[in-house]
Amino acid sequence: MRAVDAVVRERLHSEVVLVRQVAEYIITGGGKRLRPALVLLTAGALGYRGTHHHALAAVVEFIHTATLLHDDVVDESQLRRGRETANALFGNAASVLVGDFLYSRAFQMMLRVDDMRVMQVLADATNVIAEGEVLQLMNCHNADIEVEQYLQVIRFKTAKLFEAAARLGGVIGGATAEIEAGLASYGMHLGTAFQLIDDVLDYSGEEAATGKHLGDDLAEGKPTLPLIYAMQHGNAEQSACVRHAIEQGGRDDFTAVLAAIQATDALAETRRQAEAEIDKAVGALQALPASTYQESLLQLARFAVARDH
Numbered sequence: 001m002r003a004v005d006a007v008v009r010e011r012l013h014s015e016v017v018l019v020r021q022v023a024e025y026i027i028t029g030g031g032k033r034l035r036p037a038l039v040l041l042t043a044g045a046l047g048y049r050g051t052h053h054h055a056l057a058a059v060v061e062f063i064h065t066a067t068l069l070h071d072d073v074v075d076e077s078q079l080r081r082g083r084e085t086a087n088a089l090f091g092n093a094a095s096v097l098v099g100d101f102l103y104s105r106a107f108q109m110m111l112r113v114d115d116m117r118v119m120q121v122l123a124d125a126t127n128v129i130a131e132g133e134v135l136q137l138m139n140c141h142n143a144d145i146e147v148e149q150y151l152q153v154i155r156f157k158t159a160k161l162f163e164a165a166a167r168l169g170g171v172i173g174g175a176t177a178e179i180e181a182g183l184a185s186y187g188m189h190l191g192t193a194f195q196l197i198d199d200v201l202d203y204s205g206e207e208a209a210t211g212k213h214l215g216d217d218l219a220e221g222k223p224t225l226p227l228i229y230a231m232q233h234g235n236a237e238q239s240a241c242v243r244h245a246i247e248q249g250g251r252d253d254f255t256a257v258l259a260a261i262q263a264t265d266a267l268a269e270t271r272r273q274a275e276a277e278i279d280k281a282v283g284a285l286q287a288l289p290a291s292t293y294q295e296s297l298l299q300l301a302r303f304a305v306a307r308d309h
Contacts, residue, residue: 004033007055011109022098037057038190039060043168043172045169045294060122060168067099067129115171118168132153147228154195155192159189185281190281190300196270199270202216219249221247221249225266230242234260241256278304
């Protein structure tokens with residue numbers, strides 16, 4: 001990871017001061033670095049001993065960071081990882097344009113690896129992520145969304161980059177088609193579980209730990225899985241309350257919505273869904289030979305559902 005951080009710092013350089021400022025602010029703002037770690041761990045699990053995994057891990061982090069910059073503008077977010085968002089600090093225009101810089105820099109870096117399969121995986125993932133962003137936008141304030149529709153948004157918007165990161169290790173590590181597909185499946189299920197736990201923490205986490213305000217999703221009118229469960233399993237009054245909150249947005253109904261979520265065990269149900277995804281992720285690793293890298297991938301899966309931030 002130190003090698004990846006060195007690549008990140010080197011490739012963040014721009015002669016344009018504002019580009020450097022915004023990019024460094026968001027890149028150095030913490031974060032778990034799970035996606036780049038997936039590239040390193042999956043490549044290591046296959047015995048890869050070159051240096052392309054460092055560059056590709058940095059590419060994945062740049063793509064992720066670009067999506068955060070654009071996301072926060074779309075959502076009008078003010079807080080991320082316990083700090084002001086880049087758009088709150090530097091403005092929407094700077095955030096969007098620096099996000100574009102990070103995307104384009106990521107594609108410059110891909111070319112250095114000189115592998116068309118790598119280009120295909122990352123180009124496809126970036127396109128699907130963009131579709132997921134649009135799907136989420138379309139579903140804002142939509143209280144009629146079904147569970148499977150919401151899971152599709154997660155798989156596109158969040159899980160796709162986890163999937164791509166895990167697959168990349170297989171590509172550069174010379175994996176068989178079966179093992180590469182298993183790694184991709186692991187990443188997809190891990191990313192889905194990770195987002196589901198984020199949904200849980202939006203109604204149960206400590207703000208100091210999560211680095212965001214409780215109820216942010218509700219304020220933006222996002223119908224996440226706990227809300228969908230509460231609507232489907234609550235009584236008429238609880239369902240109507242949650243529906244109104246999604247359709248209107250804002251925090252006015254937060255206390256009543258939280259009560260409905262708790263009364264219907266919606267958070268426990270969402271956790272169960274996340275745990276089921278992790279079971280699938282763990283199963284997808286069975287073809288990998290035993291190693292410290294494989295064990296780390298298994299531990300990462302367990303962390304995804306046990307975390308409180």
